Amino acid sequence: LMQYARRYRLRLLGGVAAPLDNPKDFKGRMYSFISLPDTTNLPVHLNGTWAQGSDRAMLLIEKNDIPDLDHLKLNWNRHILLNFLPKLHCKLLLEAFKLKINDTISKFWPFPSTSNPKYAVEYGFKVLKHMFQNENILINDGSIENNVNNRVEIFFKHLSIQRIEELRTLLLPKYFLGMVTSDDELKSLVRLFPIWEHYSNSDSGKLLKPASCGFLLHSGIRWYKTRTSISFICYSPYDTISTFVGLNVPYRDTNSYTFEDVEFPRECNESYVYFLFSVLVDNRVVQGLRDRRCFPNSYTKCLKNITDLFDPNNHVFRTVFGGNGNTDVFLHSGLLERAGILSSIGFNNTVNQSAFNKCADKIEELQNELEPPTDLIYRGFTLVDHLYKNINVFNLESIRRVPIFPIAKSLGKPHDLYYHHNQNFGCLKDVILPQYRDVAWSQMPLIAENVIPPPHVIQKHPSFGKPNVSTVVKHLRFLYHVLRINDEWKNSWAEIFKHNVFEVYKWLEEESLKEDIGLTIYIRxxxxxxxxxxxxxxxFNRDNWVTANDLVLNRELGEEKYVDPRLAKYPTMLKNAGVKEIKPPNFEIRISQHDQSNINRLRSFEFLLDQSSPLNDITFSVNGENIKTSRYMLASSSKFFHRKFTADPTSPITITVGDIQPNSMRILLRYLYSQDIDDAIQNKNSINIRNNRVVHDINRSSNLSLYKDLLKLADDYELDHLKEQMEFRISRLIKMSNATTMKTFAETLRAKQLKQYCDHYIRDNSGL
Structure with a gap:
């Protein structure tokens, strides 16, 4: 620049001038001894030895990329504007202070009235920079320490709000922020300007403070009353955030701001809701608020723990707690958008196990009120219906003792004589399903019909609404001790009474078949x-009611301790209650194999039944009735007869048999002719072998005489297989009334297995 000045014989001269009366239509211009075309819009005129062109205009153009631009001339002019004249402007202010001109700084404000031209704005910042760096302009009486901070403070005390707003606008990114931040000294000074609005705890509103003493809140975080000395800058509109970033204003960590700076209120207000909503985007903050009583509800100003608040948009919560708005259990509507993240610390936005238990507790609380809500039953129904629909996610054990299940208030006659329940709800452990009414209605309330669980619930929880053994036995005692002596039941409801009794027995039988229910614990x-x-x-007759000691299963009619067939239908229940039983011994009668496959049975039966056949040469005389047969068939099927007929060919043609029924002999002969014993019994007068066979019940007591006859014949004719079969069949018909007699009978016929069976039977069932 010095070479340029010598070349064109330029000297660094200039001046700054302004009218003292500051007329409104005043517009600062450029001078070089005489007026130039350029207008600066400053409140002062700028005079200087500008390097000029032929048109004497555009001394300080703002673009550097214009073709044929004389950069040396431009740099000379900028040097005058930005390095020389700002010092003169400061002297102007100093002289104005000496003259005690009112509102000196505003009158001689070093910035243009508009944001153009830009070089005039840059000029203004240079004036401020020189002013604050000069010790002789703002403080010259020694009353306070003369440093930059105090000079800045004095300057802005004399500055109007309008000028502060103008200066703040000039620092927006779209204007001259880059100009300031590129000059480190200027940026340090601007950071000291008390022109930025800071949040204040006082009611007087926001305070103007420097950027250097403030912090920024992250985007979207709302300010709330603080308890620390840390100051927070307000920035609006949104794009001014880059201004503070350019001025090196630090961000305050949201978590630290929330828990170290904010003073949490005792009661909710609108500003607090906005603040809380904004900080809940930070998961650290959310987790830190887990145990704080700091969440607003939708009805009162009280703050609550998040675990005590519910989502009003949930149908179950809205129904159970009452959706008319006069309850403090619902989260403030201003925070519902944060329901998802709040659920991670216990907010009840879905009906999980914990929330369900709280709803159940609420139902219990409401029914204990002096005047419960009129829709209480519907609230309970809604909760139970949700339970059924989501049964797979709930643990029923945790709510077994909470009364949430609506119960039937009436069972109709005659049950209502003793069915009384004042409460509207019952616990899961205390209610029964309608299917168990007859076995427990006197002890437990029935669940209401509109909340009977669907099949999938019962399938998952088979014990749902099912009474236990103790309850059913108590109901049986009630039937015996109370209803049995009640005249109205006796006169009008005898069949229902009897039905109840046997339904109890039926239920106990079914349970006993599944497992040992230990009835002796409940029934002495x-x-x-x-x-x-x-x-x-x-x-109702007392004498028809007996104890377990008065009964023995499998006794015969007429015997002591005989069990009536209607009661005997429940043997497992009776035995579980301690009733004794006559039972066959653990003794097996063995039957050897009997093979007669080599005999042509059909032809044999034809000969046997044809009593006039010349082949039938042997006659059995049985109780005066003659039955003919062939000695050859007898000899071929029996070792006894083979030995008899071959040893003495002249043996009698007629064999007399006593104490035997003729049909028993016919059955024996069919057996010897190779027919199965059961077929022989069924077809004793037919040639059929197996056709049209009728099933023979070997355990029918009427067959005992036949079996005894066949056992005698088998013993007489050494038919071991038949003898073993008859021993087995007779054993199935042994009773206490005939066991001793049959033992003697077995001994007479040398039926060892039958005799041993009788011994075991008598021994095992002695004392019954």
């Missing part, structure tokens, strides 16, 4: 709880 051996009809058919 001397408890007369078994309706046996051993006196008459009156279920």
């Amino acid at each position: 051996s001397n408890d007369p709880l078994f309706l046996n009809f051993n006196m008459d058919q009156d279920p």
Whole structure:
């Protein structure tokens, strides 16, 4: 620049001038001894030895890329504008201070009235920079320490709000922020300007403070009353954030801001809701608020723990807690958009196990009120319906003792004489399903019909609404001790009473078949709880009710301790209750194999039944009736007859048999002619072998005489296979009434297996 000045004989001269009266239509211009075309819009005129062109205009053009631009001339002019004249402007201000001109700084404000021309704005910042770096302009009386901070403070005390706003606007990114931040000294000074709005705890509003003493909140984070000395800058509109970034204003960590700076209120207000909504985007903040009583509800100003608040948009919550708005359990509507992240710290936005338990507790609480809500039953129904629909996600054990299940208030006659329940709800452990009514209605309320669980619930939880053994036995005691002596039941409801009794027995039988239910724990051996009809058919007759000691299963009619067939239908239940049983011994009668496959049975039966056949040369005389047969068939099928007929060919043609029925002999002969014993019994007068066979019940007691006859014949004729079969069949018909007699009979016929069976039977069932 010095070479340029010498070349064109330029000297660094200039001046700054302004009218003292500051007329409104004043517009600062450029001068070089005389007026130039360029207008600066400053409140002062700028005079200088500008390097000029032929048109004496465009001394300080703002673009550097214009063709044929004389950069040396431009740099000379900028040097005058930005390095020389700002010092003169400061002297102008100093002289104005000496003259005590009112509002000196605003009158001689070093910035243009508009944002153009830009070089005039840059000029203004250079003036401020020189002013604050000069110790003699703003402080010259020694009253306070003369440093940059104090000079800045004095300057801005004399500055109007309008000028502050103008200066703040000039620092927006789209204007001159880059100009400031490129000059480190200027940027340091601007950071000291108290022109930025800071949040304030006082009611007087926001305060103007420097950027150097403030922090930024991250985008979207709302300010709330603080308890620390840290100051936070307000920035609006949104794009001014880059201004503070350019001025090196630090961000305050959201988590630290929330828990170190913010003063949490005791009651909710609108500003607090906005603040809380904004910081809940930070997961660290969310987790830190887990145990704080700091969340607003939708009805009162009280703050609550998040675990005590519910989502009003959920149908179950809205129904159970009452959706009319006059309850403090719902989260403030201003925070519902944060329901998802709040659920991670216990907010009840879905009906999980914890929320369900709280709903159940609410139902219990409401029914204990002096005046429960009129829709309480519907609330309970809604909760139970949700339970059924989502049964796979709930643990029923945790709610077994909470009364949430609506119960049936009436069972109709005659049950209502004793079915009384004041409460509207029952616990899961205390209610029964309608299918168990007859076995427990006196002990437990029935679940209401509109909340009967669907099949998939029962399939997953088979014990749902099912009474236990103790309850059913208590109901049986109630039937015996209370209803049995009730005249109205006796006169009008005898069949229902009897039905109840046997439904109990049926239920206990079914449970006993599944497992040992230990009835002896609940029914003592001397408890007369078994309706046996051993006196008459009156279920109310005390003498028809007996104890377990008074019964023995498999006794015969007429015998002591005989069990009536209607009661005997439940043997497992009776045995589980301690009733004794006559049972066959653990003794097996073995039957050897009998092979007669080499005999042509059909032809044999034809000869046997044709009593006039010349081949039938042997006659059995049985109780006066003659039955003919062939000695050859007898000899071929029996070692006894083979030995008899071959040893003495002249043996008698007639064989007399005593104490045997003729049909028994016919059956024996068919057996010897190779027919199965059961077929022989069924077809004793037919030539059929197996056609049209009728099933023969070997355990029918009427067959005992036949079996005894066949056992005698088998013993006489050494037919071991038949003898073993008859021993087995007779053993199936052994009873306490005939066991001793049959033992003697077996001994007479040398039926060892039958005799041993009788011994075991008598021994095992002695004392019954």
